[in-house]
Amino acid sequence: MSGGHQVLTLLLLSAVVVATLAVTSWVGSRRHASSQEFYAGGRLFTPLENGFAIAGDHMSAAAFLGIAGLVALYGYDGMLYSVGFLVAWFLVLLLIAEPVRNCGRYTLADVVAVRVRERPVRIALGCSSVTVSVLYLVAQLVGAGSLVALVLGGYGGAAYAWTVLGVGALMVFHVVCGGMRAATWIQIAKAVLLMGGALTLSVLVLLRFGGDLAALLTSAAENSGHGKDFLAPGLRYGGADRVSRLDFLSLGLALVLGTAGLPHVLARFCTVPTARAARRSAVWAIGLIGSFSLMTIVIGAGAAALVGTDAVRRSNAAGNTAVPLLSVELSGGTHATGGAAVVALVAAVAFASVLAAVAGVTLAASAAMTHDLYASLTPRRDRPGGWSQNGWPQDGWSREGRSQRSWSQGGRRGGRKGEVAVARMAAVVIGAVAVGLSLSARELNVGFLLGLAFAVAASANLPVLLYALFWRRFTTCGAVCSVYGGLLPAVVLVVFSPVVSGGPQSLFPGRDFAYFPLENPGLVSIPLGFLAGWLGTLLSQRSADPARHAETEVRSLTGAGAV
């Protein structure tokens, strides 16, 4: 790749960075000292804004470049993920969005703590949420690093390290200085940008074929070298053995159920004023994500039809360059300056999407670390009354009452400011850990890491949330068992999977302790999480408190006492 091309790419990437910095400093100049402002952006986003932000959370660079590439390479089998995500978001709308807005303040543990004893559950859910978020962050950082290294060509190794460091520093800066408000606005801007880009590309592809979808698909099938098989399942998973089919099912299950357990997704629903607004933002998100998925598929099929599957595969074996190649083809078909500009533009958009995605995740991780872990593990003044430990303002309106009830309830740390300061430090720590892991995990597959984050979320976070909302007899013991019973198997199974040892591409290729055949633990660990919660409840010595069950039900369905 030419030198001019690299300069242009660097210029565009800098423009993206400057734009996000501008957003953060504009937002950061406003008041954001309270924890409500920091974690939830003041809760005054409209459903449309929040819907765009949720869709932005979903449309990572992996979803755009990765899925378009998979469609270009494997046709139908590349489309299977899109359906999974749509189903996942529908489940979020049905079961999660409104109750979380009604019962939650900032984190997942807030919702569960209405039902059960607060401290053990906060510690458990804090651990699992931080694990999920760090895995998700590492996946995004590795993806960003690989992408920039790919575009900058020759400087591969150094470009990777500098990109990971730079993105890590930027995401920490955004979170520390702008909190949720900055993270949301960056996410919205990126979602609009990405939707615009996808819309332009898919319209251009359709115009090439005179608006005829059937012609596009036929041409894609012809130029893919697979003929009719391109439009039917089987190219990727069909010829595979039983194990890799099970692996795919495991990943599918994890994607569908994991979305509803991702901490940064749940945090999104706390940024709107009411449950109704949460529902409407989920509806917006489903519409946006659905149309985005359809456009991604059109773009992928267009890449197969216009560029050709073989050319895509030659450029990058995983198909990640299908979108840039297609853009070059659509913009005139030469690799001259115009083509280079398009590649640089696509790289900048992908970079912006990574930058936006990581800020929200870092914020969710820092909330889990501060609001759940730190608050539960530090000694504090005994709280009066044992009944409703996270004592909500009983009328739901009094601002004074709200500000007094941060976790430093005795005012020991100077009220709300104390929590935000700790949360900022937590964001720095999370960022450092994620950058460190990403620098050493360069060779790991981004898709695997993301699948793992979803699997852990589905095994550890989702069962406890569903049980707490819908099961009358759920107890503290059940909640704790459910979280650890999903988290530990997921982590242990990965350690004994072919990803870590036993294969040529493993972390430790020389050793072989791969006793578990699947790469994604979801198929086993998700049922285990549900089973552990059920067993823990049956075996617990205390029975459930009907009063707190009543409080959970009434609050989750009506919004009484919601902040």
Added chain:
Amino acid sequence: MRIEDPWYDAVATGGAELGCARATAPSHLPAARVTASPRQQRPVRRPAAHEVYQAVQHSAAFQQVRRRYRRFALPVGAAFLLCYLGYLVLAVSAPGLMARPVIGVLNVGMAAFLVQFAATFLLTWLYARHARLRRDHSALELRWETQEMTRAAASAAPGEGAR
């Protein structure tokens, strides 16, 4: 699986319900609690905060909101999830079936894919509509009443509520 058609009569009664929910909802609550508005009438013993939630939970208005939500969300969610898992299993285990042509380039697999997409959009719209017409109004009434009652309980027993 029994799936009621909860949106069917929403078309017929939705409008009327908006009008009557205000009148009917409070009357389902236990009388002593509903009239706990401080100035009107003073019950002998005010309920504690957690008793308020249990009273609301047992009220007919709340049971109706809960029933309407669960009858829609749980069966639809479960059925939809099972459909998707069945689709995945079929896609990886029976590619021959999915490749069978229907019309033109459209084969069974493509059709199933498009049906899943369309069904998601349709069900999303139906759920939002169902919630808006059949739940939101009663839920909001219940919210204000519950908050009124918990506030009364809190003012009666400061140690209990004002934490």
